[in-house]
Amino acid sequence: MTLIRDIGRFLLMLKGMFSRPENGKMYWKEFMHQCSEIGIGALGIVAIISVFIGAVSTIQTAYQLVSPLIPPSTIAQIVRDTVILEFAPTLVCIVLAGVTGSRIASELGNMRVSEQIDALEIMGINTKAYLIMPKIAAALLMIPLLVVIAMVLGIWGGRLAGSMAGILSHDTYDKGLLEGFQAYNVIFALIKSYVFAFIIASIPTFYGYYVTGGALEIGRASTKAVVVSCILVLFADYVLSALLL
Amino acid sequence: MIEVKNIKKSFGDRIVIDDISATMKPGQCNLIIGASGSGKTVLMKCMVGLFFPDSGEILYQDRDFVNMNNEDRKEIRKEIGMLFQGSALFDSQTVEQNVMFPLDMFTKDNYATKLKRVNEVLARVNLVDANKKFPSELSGGMKKRVALARAVVLNPKYLFCDEPNSGLDPLTSLVIDKLIQEITVEFNITTVINTHDMNSVMEIGNYIVYMHKGHKEWEGSNKEIIFSKNQRLNDFIFASEFLKDAKEMRMLEETGKIPNDRNMDDMMK
Numbered sequence: 001m002t003l004i005r006d007i008g009r010f011l012l013m014l015k016g017m018f019s020r021p022e023n024g025k026m027y028w029k030e031f032m033h034q035c036s037e038i039g040i041g042a043l044g045i046v047a048i049i050s051v052f053i054g055a056v057s058t059i060q061t062a063y064q065l066v067s068p069l070i071p072p073s074t075i076a077q078i079v080r081d082t083v084i085l086e087f088a089p090t091l092v093c094i095v096l097a098g099v100t101g102s103r104i105a106s107e108l109g110n111m112r113v114s115e116q117i118d119a120l121e122i123m124g125i126n127t128k129a130y131l132i133m134p135k136i137a138a139a140l141l142m143i144p145l146l147v148v149i150a151m152v153l154g155i156w157g158g159r160l161a162g163s164m165a166g167i168l169s170h171d172t173y174d175k176g177l178l179e180g181f182q183a184y185n186v187i188f189a190l191i192k193s194y195v196f197a198f199i200i201a202s203i204p205t206f207y208g209y210y211v212t213g214g215a216l217e218i219g220r221a222s223t224k225a226v227v228v229s230c231i232l233v234l235f236a237d238y239v240l241s242a243l244l245l
Numbered sequence: 246m247i248e249v250k251n252i253k254k255s256f257g258d259r260i261v262i263d264d265i266s267a268t269m270k271p272g273q274c275n276l277i278i279g280a281s282g283s284g285k286t287v288l289m290k291c292m293v294g295l296f297f298p299d300s301g302e303i304l305y306q307d308r309d310f311v312n313m314n315n316e317d318r319k320e321i322r323k324e325i326g327m328l329f330q331g332s333a334l335f336d337s338q339t340v341e342q343n344v345m346f347p348l349d350m351f352t353k354d355n356y357a358t359k360l361k362r363v364n365e366v367l368a369r370v371n372l373v374d375a376n377k378k379f380p381s382e383l384s385g386g387m388k389k390r391v392a393l394a395r396a397v398v399l400n401p402k403y404l405f406c407d408e409p410n411s412g413l414d415p416l417t418s419l420v421i422d423k424l425i426q427e428i429t430v431e432f433n434i435t436t437v438i439n440t441h442d443m444n445s446v447m448e449i450g451n452y453i454v455y456m457h458k459g460h461k462e463w464e465g466s467n468k469e470i471i472f473s474k475n476q477r478l479n480d481f482i483f484a485s486e487f488l489k490d491a492k493e494m495r496m497l498e499e500t501g502k503i504p505n506d507r508n509m510d511d512m513m514k
């Protein structure tokens with residue numbers, strides 16, 4: 001029953017976001033602020049994770065490909081496809097669910113508990129539109145961009161680790177990257193990142209916006225938001241892979 | 246003027262407000278008083294539209310707030326200012342940005358005009374040189390004054406104050422009370438204050454509604470309250486021996502048996 005009620009409230013929350021803005025300029029300002037928080041705020045952690053994922057993928061792939069019949073450039077192919085198809089969109093979004101999701105849930109939860117949301121409502125502002133819509137829109141814009149950056153940095157990290165560990169030269173790696181490249185993989189990764197972005201932004205806003213109680217409940221809502229977002233990201237990953245690949 | 250007619254509100258099986266009616270007049274401080282859990286906050290939240298009553302009417306100048314559509318309700322909300330118990334200032338914004346927020350959202354004035362208005366209201370609540378401070382750098386009394394400035398920056402017709410004195414020392418409470426009273430009279434605002442601060446009741450209560458367990462138990466002015474024979478009201482207001490003595494003294498003042506030479510301005514110096 002709780003699940004059905006929550007789904008209903010979630011859909012009503014999304015419906016409530018769509019109304020004429022009281023002041024377009026203020027909404028734009030909030031949207032840009034969220035773009036900065038979600039995009040620039042998470043860029044550092046995304047960059048670090050991506051480089052290391054690429055590097056580790058190269059070393060571990062090389063460790064497993066022991067046959068002399070397989071050319072070393074295959075390592076680059078495997079790293080490229082793994083990073084583009086899975087690591088960049090899914091792993092980065094799991095991390096973003098923690099970083100961005102907990103921030104969104106705790107920010108809205110704090111605003112709810114300290115009556116800031118009530119204050120906005122009483123001013124005549126549609127708080128769902130003003131507080132939730134810019135977060136979701138910013139996530140839909142910034143998270144796919146972060147995923148693209150993660151792809152590039154992941155592949156670059158693999159290249160760096162390959163040469164540093166003496167596994168394969170830059171030229172061999174670059175040659176491998178171009179072999180059998182399918183543009184659809186990038187499109188598939190972007191489709192995934194849009195779906196994940198929606199999950200990462202909307203689930204924490206739901207838990208944060210409807211929090212009741214005090215500081216303890218804000219922490220609980222934040223944790224629950226991250227857990228549910230991660231599960232939904234993994235579930236969506238499976239469904240999209242089954243449908244689109 | 247705000248008219249509350251036969252408001253009922255319950256949460257599940259628990260009736261929180263049972264058939265409350267009252268008329269809040271402009272230019273005066275209308276107080277809702279009662280013990281914790283008596284339903285005064287729920288009544289105020291129904292009046293501002295944060296809760297919807299199960300039945301009854303809330304009329305803002307004969308406009309039915311409960312049964313109107315969302316767009317019309319938003320228009321009335323633009324005429325409302327509210328001072329929250331915890332001030333409800335936006336943590337990430339400075340004092341200036343907090344007070345300017347309603348102007349940013351609802352006016353097309355340029356920055357200089359908005360800043361002038363912000364400085365006016367901040368000066369009106371006796372808060373100068375605090376524009377660039379964040380809420381975390383302010384004392385409780387200063388936060389209340391910023392919140393009051395934000396509540397009145399758009400010249401509201403209706404001002405709601407939810408326990409404006411909670412967490413404040415007696416002297417600061419007096420300052421806040423006096424400010425609310427002055428602003429109410431100056432701008433002819435219909436002010437509704439939710440409080441259990443007896444000092445506020447006696448000093449600024451032009452019209453008082455006493456609530457007990459969701460019912461309206463008594464209504465009248467601060468002049469009438471000391472002569473009330475309502476036992477529950479007397480038990481609530483004059484709970485301590487000190488307050489009983491104060492009541493005796495006020496009764497003697499009101500009947501002219503001793504002179505009333507108290508001056509709030511002198512007390513606050």
